[in-house]
Amino acid sequence: MYRYDEIDQAVVDQRVAEFRDQTRRFLAGELSEDEFRPLRLRNGLYIQRHAPMLRIAIPYGLLNTKQVRKLAFIARTYDRSFGHFTTRQNLQLNWPELKNVPDILEHLASVEMHAIQTSGNCVRNVTADHMAGVAPDELDDPRPYCEILRQWSTLNPEFTYLPRKFKIAVTGSPEDRAASEVHDIGLHMQRDANGGIGFTVYVGGGLGRTPIIGQMLREFLPLKDLLSYLEATLRVYNRYGRRDNIHKARIKILVKSLGIEEFRKQVDAEWQASQDFATHLDMAEVERVRAFFQPPPYEKLEDYDVAADRELEFQTWYRYNTRKHKVPGYRAVFVSLKKHGTVPGDMTSDQMDAVADLADRVSFGMVRATHNQNLLLADVKQSQLYDTWVELKRLGLAMANIGTLTDMIACPGLDFCSLANAGTLNVADQIQKQFDDLDYLYDLGDIEIKMSGCMNACGHHHVGHIGILGVDKHGEEWYQITLGGSVNGFTALGDVIGPSVRQTDVASTIQRIVDLYRQKREDGERFIETYRRIGLKPFKEHVYATSAAA
Amino acid sequence: MPLLRQREVVVADEWVTLVDSMGDSPPADDVPLLVPFAKFRANPDVYRARKGKLGIRLSPADKVEDLAPELPRLSLVALEFTGPGEGRGYTQAKLLRARYHFTGEVRAVGHVKQDQVYLMARVGIDAFELSPGEKPEDAVATLERFKIAYTPGSPLPALRRERFHV
Numbered sequence: 001m002y003r004y005d006e007i008d009q010a011v012v013d014q015r016v017a018e019f020r021d022q023t024r025r026f027l028a029g030e031l032s033e034d035e036f037r038p039l040r041l042r043n044g045l046y047i048q049r050h051a052p053m054l055r056i057a058i059p060y061g062l063l064n065t066k067q068v069r070k071l072a073f074i075a076r077t078y079d080r081s082f083g084h085f086t087t088r089q090n091l092q093l094n095w096p097e098l099k100n101v102p103d104i105l106e107h108l109a110s111v112e113m114h115a116i117q118t119s120g121n122c123v124r125n126v127t128a129d130h131m132a133g134v135a136p137d138e139l140d141d142p143r144p145y146c147e148i149l150r151q152w153s154t155l156n157p158e159f160t161y162l163p164r165k166f167k168i169a170v171t172g173s174p175e176d177r178a179a180s181e182v183h184d185i186g187l188h189m190q191r192d193a194n195g196g197i198g199f200t201v202y203v204g205g206g207l208g209r210t211p212i213i214g215q216m217l218r219e220f221l222p223l224k225d226l227l228s229y230l231e232a233t234l235r236v237y238n239r240y241g242r243r244d245n246i247h248k249a250r251i252k253i254l255v256k257s258l259g260i261e262e263f264r265k266q267v268d269a270e271w272q273a274s275q276d277f278a279t280h281l282d283m284a285e286v287e288r289v290r291a292f293f294q295p296p297p298y299e300k301l302e303d304y305d306v307a308a309d310r311e312l313e314f315q316t317w318y319r320y321n322t323r324k325h326k327v328p329g330y331r332a333v334f335v336s337l338k339k340h341g342t343v344p345g346d347m348t349s350d351q352m353d354a355v356a357d358l359a360d361r362v363s364f365g366m367v368r369a370t371h372n373q374n375l376l377l378a379d380v381k382q383s384q385l386y387d388t389w390v391e392l393k394r395l396g397l398a399m400a401n402i403g404t405l406t407d408m409i410a411c412p413g414l415d416f417c418s419l420a421n422a423g424t425l426n427v428a429d430q431i432q433k434q435f436d437d438l439d440y441l442y443d444l445g446d447i448e449i450k451m452s453g454c455m456n457a458c459g460h461h462h463v464g465h466i467g468i469l470g471v472d473k474h475g476e477e478w479y480q481i482t483l484g485g486s487v488n489g490f491t492a493l494g495d496v497i498g499p500s501v502r503q504t505d506v507a508s509t510i511q512r513i514v515d516l517y518r519q520k521r522e523d524g525e526r527f528i529e530t531y532r533r534i535g536l537k538p539f540k541e542h543v544y545a546t547s548a549a550a
Numbered sequence: 551m552p553l554l555r556q557r558e559v560v561v562a563d564e565w566v567t568l569v570d571s572m573g574d575s576p577p578a579d580d581v582p583l584l585v586p587f588a589k590f591r592a593n594p595d596v597y598r599a600r601k602g603k604l605g606i607r608l609s610p611a612d613k614v615e616d617l618a619p620e621l622p623r624l625s626l627v628a629l630e631f632t633g634p635g636e637g638r639g640y641t642q643a644k645l646l647r648a649r650y651h652f653t654g655e656v657r658a659v660g661h662v663k664q665d666q667v668y669l670m671a672r673v674g675i676d677a678f679e680l681s682p683g684e685k686p687e688d689a690v691a692t693l694e695r696f697k698i699a700y701t702p703g704s705p706l707p708a709l710r711r712e713r714f715h716v
Contacts, residue, residue: 006698007698007700007711007713010697010698011698011699011700014695014696014697014698017695018692018695022665034634035634035663035665037634038634038635039665121635121637151700151714152700152714154700155669155696155699155700156700156701157640157669157672157673157701157703158644158673159637160637160640160669161635161636161637161640161669162637163637235641235644238637238638238641239638243610243635243636243638273649274648276716277648277649278716279702279716280714280715282715285714
């Protein structure tokens with residue numbers, strides 16, 4: 001993984017010192033709340049319902065075990081001994097005290113981590129495919145380019161006060177596992193005829209109140225132009241993005257109002273006109289960063305049938321919670337943070353420490369955070385899978401539900417977030433209880449449920465096969481359900497099925513939806529495929545007919 | 551309001567800003583005059599004919615391109631920051647320096663706190679009309695704090711190293 005040199009370390013150290021001083025001034029009354037807000041946000045600190053919330057960046061999802069243990073320590077020392085992994089490869093602490101935040105940031109800096117620009121109207125944590133470097137279908141590892149973008153965007157003087165937040169995701173595989181088309185900028189790695197690396201650039205995707213799928217801005221952007229072209233794009237946005245209405249300030253609204261052709265014309269003109277002062281990405285720097293992402297020292301092994309002669313429970317876990325690795329003899333292993341009865345994405349300090357120990361034993365001391373709110377041990381020898389499973393099971397992290405209906409994504413919702421209209425955690429619990437029969441779950445197969453407690457869409461509900469959105473209806477928590485959203489491989493926004501339902505009816509409504517799927521599915525058809533074939537109408541009729549009859 | 555220029559406190563600012571209350575009696579012809587761009591555009595020849603130094607104040611929505619033809623006759627461009635989240639001035643400054651090679655003073659006015667001064671300096675702003683209550687020594691200290699930067703920007707005396715280059 002990337003290791004800080006004296007430049008990187010100095011940047012985070014300087015930043016901690018700056019924020020320590022700003023926090024002191026705020027607590028001393030020298031900075032007003034309005035003045036302190038943009039400063040604390042750019043250091044990951046929100047003021048939430050109960051306490052501040054601190055969002056820590058996990059750039060492109062990658063952690064070494066020293067960092068995992070530090071996160072466990074921070075959660076134990078300054079919070080309630082747990083953290084919440086988010087859909088954008090961040091870790092959120094829900095209960096830190098403001099006065100302790102500078103110390104927390106100093107602890108992070110001591111292990112080459114930070115919370116810089118994890119909120120606020122600036123370029124956020126750059127995310128990547130969690131299978132980067134081990135996916136069999138990958139063109140090239142996207143993480144060196146994410147790291148370059150992380151550095152370029154960190155405290156970038158021109159682009160730290162943008163009209164609104166700005167999210168970038170990079171994928172190195174044809175199958176987009178980074179949700180890049182719902183990012184402000186999505187970069188899909190490509191190779192030109194000579195094998196040279198470049199990117200197809202998508203712009204203006206995003207969820208929130210106005211969900212939009214990104215449009216292609218440039219078919220092939222050569223690597224050497226990566227920074228200069230993004231500078232031109234951000235400059236056009238910084239100048240012309242709306243600042244009068246927070247709900248219309250994302251780049252997607254600018255792209256939509258200009259049209260992609262006109263937006264592209266403006267970016268190209270800006271890019272041409274800034275060639276002699278744009279930031280240049282030289283290939284020596286690319287090679288320096290790429291050198292940090294060399295494959296670990298894999299042994300020369302053969303694939304074999306690990307599950308043969310093992311108990312059914314292990315076979316099931318193997319099938320659902322491990323993935324093919326590009327190196328024979330290895331598998332990528334999900335650490336499920338979706339145990340029934342727990343909050344999706346939550347992990348205790350003790351679990352973090354234990355997973356760090358496990359990763360040291362079986363996965364080269366590395367752990368990854370995924371955008372589905374699980375962790376991944378990317379490089380586990382097949383011969384160590386059984387022991388890995390035994391340990392994960394002991395830790396309550398072996399729920400064999402990856403990719404199934406209960407591997408759902410949920411934001412923290414009304415229980416923690418001051419923006420939310422409705423709870424998500426109790427609904428998640430309700431769904432987990434409704435679908436606690438694993439054989440039934442497996443029969444349903446691959447179904448993604450994504451849930452947000454408000455239209456800010458932190459739970460990405462628009463792109464869930466089944467999306468659940470919490471809404472406030474005369475002071476009561478109601479839920480609007482969408483069907484047919486998708487983000488992996490093919491990006492689509494879900495369709496609203498009909499009037500919203502009461503909190504107590506969410507799980508039974510989902511039951512009706514999957515009942516119809518089981519009636520209508522054809523051989524081997526996944527839920528999303530059935531939906532695409534038969535459309536919204538039969539689902540709508542079934543849900544509301546049964547509902548009326550009930 | 552304290553004025554900082556090239557990291558030095560300016561005791562007496564020689565510039566007078568044109569305001570409506572001056573009515574029909576603008577300052578004497580040789581007084582350095584800072585004119586809001588909208589007023590300048592309404593009557594450009596009047597200001598071009600002045601003997602004294604001329605400056606223009608841009609609001610966030612003003613385009614640097616529109617000002618470009620006037621730049622050779624200007625000694626000062628003031629950029630207005632209307633609040634803590636206003637970020638267009640950073641791009642205006644960058645374009646003034648990098649695209650139009652403006653060598654006169656670029657001054658931040660309006661909401662200018664010590665917390666923004668470093669980033670402002672990096673895009674080429676070299677004078678800061680600090681918000682009321684701000685201490686110039688604190689603002690200078692922020693310019694000394696950052697010794698390392700990732701992206702290229704205007705040189706600062708304290709800055710020792712950058713990662714990326716133009």
